[in-house]
Amino acid sequence: MYTLITLSTLGFLTLMVGVFKRNSILLPLTLLGLTLAFVLNCLDIKVDQLYYVSMMGDDMFAVSFTQVMIATTALIALLAHYQFKGDMSNAGEFYTILIFTLIGAQVMVSFNHMVMFFIGIEILSISLYILAGLNKKDKASNEAALKYFLIGSFASGFLLMGIALVYAATHSLYIGDIAEKVRAGSEMSSPILIVGLLLILVGMAFKISAAPFHFWAPDVYEGSPTLVTSFMATVVKTAAIASFLRLFFICFGSIGNEWTNVLTVLAILTMSIGNITALYQKNFKRLLAYSGISHAGFLLIGVIVYANSAGAVLYYSIAYSLASLTAFTILIFLSSKNGDTAITSFNGLGKRNPWLAVAMTIAMLSLAGIPPTAGFFGKYYLFNLAIRDGQWWLVGFGLLNSLISVYYYFWIIICMFVKEPADETKLQSEWSSLLVVTVTAIGILAIGFIPEQIITLIK
Amino acid sequence: MDSSLKIYLPILLQLLLVLGFVAVNMLVTHIIGPKRNSIAKDSSFECGIEVEGNARIPFSVKYFLIAILFVLFDVELIFLYPWVVNYLELGFKGFFEMFLFIAILLVGFIYIFKKGALKWEE
Numbered sequence: 001m002y003t004l005i006t007l008s009t010l011g012f013l014t015l016m017v018g019v020f021k022r023n024s025i026l027l028p029l030t031l032l033g034l035t036l037a038f039v040l041n042c043l044d045i046k047v048d049q050l051y052y053v054s055m056m057g058d059d060m061f062a063v064s065f066t067q068v069m070i071a072t073t074a075l076i077a078l079l080a081h082y083q084f085k086g087d088m089s090n091a092g093e094f095y096t097i098l099i100f101t102l103i104g105a106q107v108m109v110s111f112n113h114m115v116m117f118f119i120g121i122e123i124l125s126i127s128l129y130i131l132a133g134l135n136k137k138d139k140a141s142n143e144a145a146l147k148y149f150l151i152g153s154f155a156s157g158f159l160l161m162g163i164a165l166v167y168a169a170t171h172s173l174y175i176g177d178i179a180e181k182v183r184a185g186s187e188m189s190s191p192i193l194i195v196g197l198l199l200i201l202v203g204m205a206f207k208i209s210a211a212p213f214h215f216w217a218p219d220v221y222e223g224s225p226t227l228v229t230s231f232m233a234t235v236v237k238t239a240a241i242a243s244f245l246r247l248f249f250i251c252f253g254s255i256g257n258e259w260t261n262v263l264t265v266l267a268i269l270t271m272s273i274g275n276i277t278a279l280y281q282k283n284f285k286r287l288l289a290y291s292g293i294s295h296a297g298f299l300l301i302g303v304i305v306y307a308n309s310a311g312a313v314l315y316y317s318i319a320y321s322l323a324s325l326t327a328f329t330i331l332i333f334l335s336s337k338n339g340d341t342a343i344t345s346f347n348g349l350g351k352r353n354p355w356l357a358v359a360m361t362i363a364m365l366s367l368a369g370i371p372p373t374a375g376f377f378g379k380y381y382l383f384n385l386a387i388r389d390g391q392w393w394l395v396g397f398g399l400l401n402s403l404i405s406v407y408y409y410f411w412i413i414i415c416m417f418v419k420e421p422a423d424e425t426k427l428q429s430e431w432s433s434l435l436v437v438t439v440t441a442i443g444i445l446a447i448g449f450i451p452e453q454i455i456t457l458i459k
Numbered sequence: 460m461d462s463s464l465k466i467y468l469p470i471l472l473q474l475l476l477v478l479g480f481v482a483v484n485m486l487v488t489h490i491i492g493p494k495r496n497s498i499a500k501d502s503s504f505e506c507g508i509e510v511e512g513n514a515r516i517p518f519s520v521k522y523f524l525i526a527i528l529f530v531l532f533d534v535e536l537i538f539l540y541p542w543v544v545n546y547l548e549l550g551f552k553g554f555f556e557m558f559l560f561i562a563i564l565l566v567g568f569i570y571i572f573k574k575g576a577l578k579w580e581e
Contacts, residue, residue, distance in 0.1 A: 019570050
């Protein structure tokens with residue numbers, strides 16, 4: 001509860017600081033506020049209370065996902081410092097909207113009432129539409145914003161209609177009450193409830209860019225400024241999958257057989273389409289977009305085996321967020337000179353900036369799921385749960401897709417270490433992005449050693 | 460029919476009634492109403508003044524901005540009415556919450572003011 005208040009206050013403060021042109025204190029203020037929110041959120045661990053007329057909850061699920069998202073946002077705020085070096089005219093707005101997006105994400109993972117769920121998603125989405133168009137003069141950025149807005153509002157429509165139908169069937173918006181009503185009538189689930197459930201499912205599939213609702217993702221990811229893309233790939237994806245799991249586990253857990261089959265098909269499609277399309281990409285941002293789609297498929301496994309998968313989903317989200325943050329940071333680094341985001345710009349990075357190349361290798365290994373890294377354990381625990389649930393098809397396709405993905409992740413590594421660079425000059429280092437790369441790369445290796453501790457956080 | 464669907468029968472009936480009302484009225488006026496056509500009457504905006512030029516002309520985006528801001532602060536007032544009506548009942552807590560609401564809007568107002576959204580010239 002105090003986290004939410006702190007973050008909101010911080011949002012207004014950064015807006016005022018930005019508009020009065022005190023740009024030099026923007027980053028310290030943001031980091032200070034996020035640290036405070038992080039600490040206050042720590043105090044909520046084990047409190048487990050409801051607040052705001054029981055519309056939101058401080059359970060372990062909400063607190064741990066919020067922690068991850070606050071930490072990731074802090075890293076992205078650090079990166080923004082580098083991005084806004086030249087032109088500070090929009091910096092205040094950027095930090096403000098970033099923080100408001102985080103508020104939306106927090107509401108999304110700690111909702112206890114359907115209205116809060118929807119408001120959270122809307123705070124998050126509307127802020128993101130603006131962020132996608134952050135480069136006002138760039139046509140691609142404008143196109144991304146408009147596409148994201150149209151598709152996103154369409155998805156919100158589905159979601160709202162679904163919520164309305166679930167309300168019609170259960171006469172309540174509190175997720176606890178809905179769960180009770182659903183359980184009571186589980187022998188003969190009302191058709192209205194099922195239609196509502198499917199509409200919510202479609203809306204959420206849009207938001208996490210699961211196939212066949214993924215078409216917006218590559219264009220939006222490519223057009224948006226890289227900084228914003230990294231935010232979409234990490235915090236937003238974490239929030240979306242966490243709220244998906246929270247809603248379906250709590251509300252519709254008792255009628256799992258009605259919707260897990262649909263999700264199984266979606267997950268297999270998402271993994272396969274994401275990975276196979278990624279093989280053909282020439283642009284690194286598009287490649288990461290398709291890789292993000294396939295990872296959404298893996299995360300969907302966590303929703304399918306909803307019963308005790310929260311810890312595994314948390315772990316996978318952390319691993320994926322860290323790895324893609326590393327990759328995006330290095331991409332920002334490489335493309336800062338001429339804005340080129342093609343895969344060929346990685347050629348010979350191993351000779352130019354060895355440490356960046358090593359960090360990138362760690363990130364790619366983690367995304368592909370190679371043993372010592374966090375990505376491996378994330379996949380391992382999800383597959384483990386799926387096997388225990390008897391979902392053999394899912395596990396089979398998951399393994400197959402992991403193998404496919406190795407090809408394009410390793411292609412980047414080959415580019416960095418084997419191919420000759422276009423120009424030999426060393427890239428200018430900058431402390432904030434170097435710090436982010438170092439923290440995330442070490443983080444990937446570090447949480448690979450403590451998977452059990454993280455997975456058992458959420459009971 | 461499934462028994463759980465049966466409770467939605469009134470909604471279906473109302474839908475039919477509404478659609479039927481519209482359809483019947485349009486049909487009846489079409490059939491029994493007198494028909495007197497003229498060029499002026501058939502024009503798009505029949506209001507006594509002659510149509511002049513095209514509606515699709517470029518206009519200053521400032522109009523749009525001012526209109527949006529007007530709507531924002533106009534809606535703020537609507538929220539004040541229910542609070543005023545229940546002022547005594549809500550007490551200090553309600554006063555504080557309303558104060559917070561206005562303060563948040565004030566931040567927005569300072570923002571648009573400093574950004575120059577209200578400057579009409581230039």
